[in-house]
Amino acid sequence: MQKFGTFLSxxxxxxxxxxxxxxxxxxxxxxxxxxxxxxxxxxGTDENGEENTGLVGPMITYLLPLLIAIQGGRMVHGLRGGVVAAVATMGVIVGTDQPMFLGALVMGPLAGWVMKQLDRLWEGRVKPGFEMLVDNFSAGIVGAALAVLGFFSFAPVVSGISTVLGNGVDWLVDNGVLPLASIIIEPAKVLFLNNAINHGVLTPLGVSQSVEDGRSILFLLEANPGPGLGVLLAWMVFGTGMARSTAPAAAVIHFFGGIHEIYFPYVLMKPVLLLGAISGGMVGIATLTLFDAGLRAPAAPGSIIAVLAQTPSNAFLGVVLSVLLSAATSFLVCSVLLKASRKKDGDLAGATAAMEGMKGKKSSVADVLAGPAGERVGSAAAGGEAIEDAARTDRAPIQRIVFACDAGMGSSAMGASVLRNKIKKAGFPDVSVSNQAIANLTDDADLIVTHRDLTARARTMAPSAEHVSVDNFLNSPQYDAIVEEVRTTNRHDATSSN
Incomplete structure (x- = not known):
């Protein structure tokens, strides 16, 4: 599910x-x-009496679906797949009278895959000097054929599916049961399916709805920062140990920066807090339904700034109340749950988190405590082996470090920024620290950092790299171990070469 959702998003x-x-x-x-x-x-009309085309209609009809299709084709078969995907998707676009986001999500990767399979048929069999002729004409023929096929066969099917899905959303809204979607959305977010749900499912449907109504409630089902803010505020007031001390910074990054992944570890520490997030999400959706409010376009990242920027002038009250009431509900429920469980792990959580923060060692109970040190995957699996591994001098120098997450933008960008600053302060400005999506990983990185739930997938994409898994991108003592490893291996390499 994660892999499929990651591909869509x-x-x-x-x-x-x-x-x-x-x-x-x-x-x-x-x-x-x-x-x-x-x-x-x-x-209105222009000076010749013809209707103004404007930017809004062409962008939603052609530009946005084509961009999605090109990206889908590139993910499957590079730039060549992207070009064929764009041509093929045009057939679906002009064959319907509605924005074809669903068509682009399907036709883009399909066209790239078809082109990839055909390229394999004559790979290495083309006579020298005829490569460009074969490549250009084969891509043109495939693109044209898929465009015609999409126009006559694919467009009606996708249009029907889009209509059914849209009617389903309308039915949920009309019958007042849309808030129940939080029962699925909130747990799925914490399991790192947030981008898949928001951008793979809700955004395409929301854009179609926004074209008709000027706004869509679907843009705020997952992106509402209220439930996550309530969770973090509860940890600030009633939490213990490292979780309580890091919650204020996490709340600022979550609410204003829009990186929702930062509150996921606080829920994973105590999964019962999902009840608070679900309750907050349901209240937020119910408020939006009551006020018939929504956004004009996706709020990405899910920052309150982005949310307000995309709010129509007649929907501010409903949107603001949905955020505030969802945060208040999540805070109240999570506060009760945290107070009820403080006696069970308060001292242990604080002591273990402090120990891991000072020594960078993985505790056997770190998965349910705040600020864990993370887990070394590969040659050093857990505990003090991470530090011992960093002290080895027989490793190759580290020149390229990549932070990878589901989308390659939110939490990975934040983690990369933190580690980049640490490595520069350590005196290694030539070490590259970047961030990208797991789906785009290549096997040319020296070290890859991921959340522990995503490390297995990252290893399949880059088996030759060293992999480090963490539980908290904002504050992981494992970063210090990485810096120490860079210091040891890179200086050792420089000494050996001299």
Whole structure:
């Protein structure tokens, strides 16, 4: 499920900036926008009496689906797959009268896969000098054929599926049961399916709904920062140990930075807190339903700043109340749950977290405590072996470190920034520290850092690299072990070469 969801969100996440741009253009320039401009908003007629096309309609009809399709094709078969995917998806787009995001999610990877299989058929069999001729004409023929097939066969099917899904959402809203979606969404978020749900499922449906109604509630089902904020506030007041001390910083990053992954470890420490997150999510969705509120476009990242930026002028009350009430509900429920369980692990949690913070050792109970040191995967599996491994001098120098997460943007970017600063302060500015999605990993990195739940997948993508798994991207003592390993191996290599 994670791999499939990551693939779906991987087609949309790199293009979120385009969605935001469309949302801002819509917010400002449509007829009911903040600063209406007929030529840009696509309403009224021009000096010749013809209807203004504007930017809003063409962007949602052509640009955004094509960007998704190109990304899907590239993920399967590189730039060549992306080009064929764009051509093939045009057939689906012009064959329907609605935004074809679902069609792009399917046709893009399919076109890339077809092109990939055909390229394998004549790989190594083309006479020298004819490579460009074969490559260009084969891609053109495949793209044209898939576009025609999509127009006549695929477009009606996808259009029907989109209609059914849209009607299903309308039924949930009309019957007042949409808040029950939190029972699925909130646990799935904590299991790192948040991007898959939001950008792989809700965003395509939400955009279609926004085109018709000017806003969509679906953009806030997963992106609402309220439930996570309530969890972190409860830890700030009633938590213990490292969890309580790190919760304020985590709350700021979560609420204003929009990186929701940062509160997941606080729920995983005590899974019972899912009840608070679910309750907050249900209250937030119910509030949005009551006020008929929603966003114009996706709020990505899920920051309160991004949420307010995409809120229509007539929906501010409902959106703000949904965030505040969901946070308050989550806080109250989680506070009760934390108070009821403090006696069970308060002192142990604080002592173990402090020990791991000072020594960088993995505790056997670290999975349920705050601020764990993380786990070394591979040559050093746990405990003090991570530090011992860092002290070895027979390892190759580390030049490229990659932080990888589901989408390659939120938590991995934050972790990369923290470690990058540590390595620069240690005197190794030439060591590259970057972040990217797991799906885009290649086997040319020296060391890869992931959340422990995602490390197994990362190892399949880059088996030659050294892998380090952590539980908390913001504050992991394992970073100090990595810095020490860089110091040891790189200086040893420099000494040996001299």
């Amino acid at each position: 991987g087609m949309i996440m790199p293009n979120i900036a385009a969605f935001i741009a469309w949302g801002l253009i819509t917010a400002f320039f449509i007829e009911t926008g903040w600063t209406p401009v007929a030529e840009l908003g696509g309403f």
